Each structure stands twice: as structure tokens, then as C-alpha cells.
Amino acid sequence: MRANPASEKAPDELLSRYRRVRQVSEALVASLSDADATAQSMDDASPAKWHLAHTTWFFETFVLRDHVRGYALHDARFAYLFNSYYEAEGARHARPRRGMLTRPTLDAVLRWRAAVDAALAEALPDLPEAARALVTLGCHHEEQHQELLLTDLLHLFSCNPLEPAVWRGAPKIPVPMPGPVRWIEGASGTVEIGHEESGGFAFDCEGPRHAELLHPHALADRTVTNGEWAAFIADGGYADPRHWLADGWAWVQAEAIEAPLYWERRDGVWTRFGLDGRRPIDPAAPVTHVSFYEADAYASWAGARLPTEAEWEHAAATHDPARGNQLDGAGPIEPRPSSGGPAFFGDVWEWTGSAYRPYPGFHAAEGAVGEYNGKFMSGQFVLKGGSCATPRGHVRASYRNFFYPYQRWQFTGVRLAKDL
Known part of the structure; x- marks a missing residue:
């Protein structure tokens, strides 16, 4: 801490x-x-x-x-x-x-x-x-x-064949598909990331604040949608090893992965299971429950890549982390279609291409609470931005979530990046 x-x-x-x-x-x-x-x-x-x-x-x-x-x-x-x-x-x-x-x-x-x-x-x-x-x-x-x-x-x-709902879902309001991704040019050169010592609470893994070198790049103004992901599936994305890391391709083959977690094709229509039961996917909503392996493969298929943690954090630092679709008490939650304009917080955690490792100068706290984050800095990747299940006010630009590359039961999604 x-x-x-x-x-x-x-x-x-x-x-x-x-x-x-x-x-x-x-x-x-x-x-x-x-x-x-x-x-x-x-x-x-x-x-x-x-x-x-x-x-x-x-x-x-x-x-x-x-x-x-x-x-x-x-x-x-x-x-x-x-x-x-x-x-x-x-x-x-x-x-x-x-x-x-x-x-x-x-x-x-x-x-x-x-x-x-x-x-x-x-x-x-x-x-x-x-x-x-x-x-x-x-x-x-x-x-x-x-x-x-x-x-x-x-x-x-x-896992229950009855597919019970925890709560009744919110009424569906038709939303048009978002237009093509707009690319936001990011900063290049030396920038600082990590939590400011004077900035209030942060977990220990968010600091110390330090310099990172950014190369010319751009970030997508929104995350990948269900409709775009369905196109990836239709184009054979899960069957083409060219787009996959070796470990990812081995995982796809071993686990017979063909779609995001909780997706199922019924009567020719893609559906998803959520806390409100099973429903047809909303093609305009952000895709979620995808692993790092899937995120990386999709980025390759789309001719892009995943952002680095530093690229994402520097771009998000000027945005309000308390805005967006996040958890407000108990009630229906699910990722929602974009309401327009760049948004970095809420809906889905966004995979980065950065390994979860300590920042320069990091030292774990003394005592048992020092085990909170530091000992997990091995073999995992950083996610940023929070999700629809993240309590509002919990995240900030420096916040570092982390999971193993095959895990996807969290609300995890994809924002693309590209080199300039």
C-alpha cells in the first residue's frame, strides 16, 4: 500500500x-x-x-x-x-x-x-x-x-444448465453500431507514469513514479465490440495459427476455444450468458471475457497491437476515472455500447501488452501486508481501466490489475494500438 x-x-x-x-x-x-x-x-x-x-x-x-x-x-x-x-x-x-x-x-x-x-x-x-x-x-x-x-x-x-439470472436485466435500448475506430495519436518521448506520492491512496505496485520512453503510436478511441469480434470469428480467427502466440495457439487447441467465454451460438445467433441470464449479444457493446491470448490474436488479425501499459496510462491520465460504466451498489451490470468520445474507464478491463513486473525502485512493505501485490509479479499481464463490475471511485490511471494470459472470467476486453 x-x-x-x-x-x-x-x-x-x-x-x-x-x-x-x-x-x-x-x-x-x-x-x-x-x-x-x-x-x-x-x-x-x-x-x-x-x-x-x-x-x-x-x-x-x-x-x-x-x-x-x-x-x-x-x-x-x-x-x-x-x-x-x-x-x-x-x-x-x-x-x-x-x-x-x-x-x-x-x-x-x-x-x-x-x-x-x-x-x-x-x-x-x-x-x-x-x-x-x-x-x-x-x-x-x-x-x-x-x-x-x-x-x-x-x-x-x-455452470448451471438452468442458466439462472442473479437479477433482471435492464431494458434493451437499441443503439447504433459505432463507426470505424478513430485513432488518437499518443505522446512520444520521455513521460512519467506511476502514482504520485502526494496523490492519496494507491496500492504499492502502482509506484514509484518513474520515466518511460514512448515511441510514436496511436490508440483506438474505443474498445473492440462484440460485432467486430464476431467478424473475427467468421473470418476463421480461432482457426488460423498465424495470429496466435505459440502459447496461445496451444491453449486454443488444448481447450477447444472458439469464442469468448460465455458465448454460445443458438439457432444461428451468437448469445452470451450474464448475470441477467442468457441473451443475444449486443453487437455494439464492448466484447468481454477474452483472454490475453485472444486479445493479442485479435490485434494481430486487425493489423494492430495491444497498447503498452505506459501508452495507456499516459493517455488516460487526463480523463476522469470516476466516469464511465462502473458498479454503483448492487444491480444489473454489463458492458454498454460507447456513448461517444474517447473513454478509458469502465465497461471492460483492457489488456495491455506489458508484463506485470515491479517498477524501478519498488519495495514491498514490511510484514504480512507486504505480500499483497509484490509476490505475484511473475507470468502475468497488466490490465487497465476498470470494468462494469468495478466499484466507482476504485480505479485511477495508475491502477494495475493483473491476470495470467489464459484467464478470462473477469470483464476483460481489448483496445487496439498501432505504431506510427
């Missing part, structure tokens, strides 16, 4: 933010049964109940246990069940077996959350600055898990 100490919120303001974040998490599961919240569909995903519990464990462990004298853990066994990957916190339940935790029940987890919320509210006025900074980190951490909760739930429900 990086934060400007002078910008740490006053206790009352921080408590209000804490409560808002916690309430959103619970609103997201309000319509779920205990079974819905317990099941796990794959190793990469976690049950909704586990997300609620893990974020509570984070606050109870790193704030209440470590900074409140005399605090007694709600249930000491929960540390083993709901630690995620913090080696410094000891042994933990295996990630692929989180769906086996039928107990504690969803109601019991919610009662634990309420107890931790009450204890933190009582303790907050007397917490030292370092502990308040951990509360701030915990709020951002829980917002990350809100997005994961939704995408994991989507994957879980997609």
Missing part, C-alpha cells in the same frame, strides 16, 4: 466510507441462497460467502487483533479458513477446496461481519494513523473482492 499520510481520512469520514463499502458487499449477496453463496465453480474462483468472510478476516486480523488491546477474536478457527495467501499468517485452507466449507453458514458469516463492524466502529476514534491506513487499505481490498464476488458468481451460475 502507498498512501499520503496527510490525506488519511478523519475517523468519522473513514468510518462512513468503511460502512458504505461493507454495505455494498452485503447488498450484492442479498438475493443469494446459502447454497448459492457456498458453491465454488473452479480453482480460480471463490464462493461469495468466502469473499464476505475473507474481507472480514482482513479487518479483524490486521486492524483489531494487531492494534486494539484486549480484542478477542470472534472465532480463532476462522483464521485458518479465511486467510487467502498470507504466508506470514500461517497455514490456511486450500484454495481449490473453499467450496467445501458448508459451515459457517452465510448467516453466521454475516453475524461475524456485524460483530467486526461494531468493534471497528468503537475502536476507530482511538486507532493510530498506521491502523487507520490499514482500514483504508481494507476498504480498497474489499472493493476488489466485490468485483471478484460478481465475476465468480457469474462463472458459477454459467
Whole structure:
């Protein structure tokens, strides 16, 4: 975590933010049964109940246990069940077996959350600055898990032959197909990227701010649409090895990949499964649930490439990260057609061609929280911009999301770039 100490919120303001974040998490599961919240569909995903519990464990462990004298853990066994990957916190339940935790029940987890919320509210006025900074980190951490909760739930429900909807979808309003991509010429020469030390909260991996050399290039003014992706499929894009990286082509062959995740052709029409059930794809909406391998292959087919992280961040730095189609509480979410004008935030996370590696001068924080990002800087690629499932206000131009190149259950999409 990086934060400007002078910008740490006053206790009352921080408590209000804490409560808002916690309430959103619970609103997201309000319509779920205990079974819905317990099941796990794959190793990469976690049950909704586990997300609620893990974020509570984070606050109870790193704030209440470590900074409140005399605090007694709600249930000491929960540390083993709901630690995620913090080696410094000891042994933990295996990630692929989180769906086996039928107990504690969803109601019991919610009662634990309420107890931790009450204890933190009582303790907050007397917490030292370092502990308040951990509360701030915990709020951002829980917002990350809100997005994961939704995408994991989507994957879980997609595995059910009934294809149930989490919520009713918004009414469809016909939108014309966007015109051809317009190219925005980017800066060239030496620029600075990374989070400003004086800019408030940021995760540790977003800094230090440093210089990058940009070569002449241009970025597309919007992301690739479903309709454009359907043309890629129709042209044999998934069957032509010329467009694919070797690892990507091996993945396509081994997994029999023929379309984005959740796409299915029914009665000659491409459909997609979403949190609102199965519907025909909207050809004007951004394509989503594509892997880095697919994004890179599409860019090759289109005669372009993926932007670098530095190109994307420098171009997005003048745009408002709180605008765009992002998560506002609980309710229907899906990528929406462009409303016109360059937009860099919301709808879909955008793959870059940049590996997720440390910036020059990066040092992980001391203690268990130092495991938050740094140890994952291997074999993954950076995504930028947030999605329709990202809580509004969570992202910024310097924000670095990261996934392995084959992963695509998140709301991941594609913006093209080209050399000039």
C-alpha cells in the first residue's frame, strides 16, 4: 500500500466510507441462497460467502487483533479458513477446496461481519494513523473482492444448465453500431507514469513514479465490440495459427476455444450468458471475457497491437476515472455500447501488452501486508481501466490489475494500438 499520510481520512469520514463499502458487499449477496453463496465453480474462483468472510478476516486480523488491546477474536478457527495467501499468517485452507466449507453458514458469516463492524466502529476514534491506513487499505481490498464476488458468481451460475439470472436485466435500448475506430495519436518521448506520492491512496505496485520512453503510436478511441469480434470469428480467427502466440495457439487447441467465454451460438445467433441470464449479444457493446491470448490474436488479425501499459496510462491520465460504466451498489451490470468520445474507464478491463513486473525502485512493505501485490509479479499481464463490475471511485490511471494470459472470467476486453 502507498498512501499520503496527510490525506488519511478523519475517523468519522473513514468510518462512513468503511460502512458504505461493507454495505455494498452485503447488498450484492442479498438475493443469494446459502447454497448459492457456498458453491465454488473452479480453482480460480471463490464462493461469495468466502469473499464476505475473507474481507472480514482482513479487518479483524490486521486492524483489531494487531492494534486494539484486549480484542478477542470472534472465532480463532476462522483464521485458518479465511486467510487467502498470507504466508506470514500461517497455514490456511486450500484454495481449490473453499467450496467445501458448508459451515459457517452465510448467516453466521454475516453475524461475524456485524460483530467486526461494531468493534471497528468503537475502536476507530482511538486507532493510530498506521491502523487507520490499514482500514483504508481494507476498504480498497474489499472493493476488489466485490468485483471478484460478481465475476465468480457469474462463472458459477454459467455452470448451471438452468442458466439462472442473479437479477433482471435492464431494458434493451437499441443503439447504433459505432463507426470505424478513430485513432488518437499518443505522446512520444520521455513521460512519467506511476502514482504520485502526494496523490492519496494507491496500492504499492502502482509506484514509484518513474520515466518511460514512448515511441510514436496511436490508440483506438474505443474498445473492440462484440460485432467486430464476431467478424473475427467468421473470418476463421480461432482457426488460423498465424495470429496466435505459440502459447496461445496451444491453449486454443488444448481447450477447444472458439469464442469468448460465455458465448454460445443458438439457432444461428451468437448469445452470451450474464448475470441477467442468457441473451443475444449486443453487437455494439464492448466484447468481454477474452483472454490475453485472444486479445493479442485479435490485434494481430486487425493489423494492430495491444497498447503498452505506459501508452495507456499516459493517455488516460487526463480523463476522469470516476466516469464511465462502473458498479454503483448492487444491480444489473454489463458492458454498454460507447456513448461517444474517447473513454478509458469502465465497461471492460483492457489488456495491455506489458508484463506485470515491479517498477524501478519498488519495495514491498514490511510484514504480512507486504505480500499483497509484490509476490505475484511473475507470468502475468497488466490490465487497465476498470470494468462494469468495478466499484466507482476504485480505479485511477495508475491502477494495475493483473491476470495470467489464459484467464478470462473477469470483464476483460481489448483496445487496439498501432505504431506510427
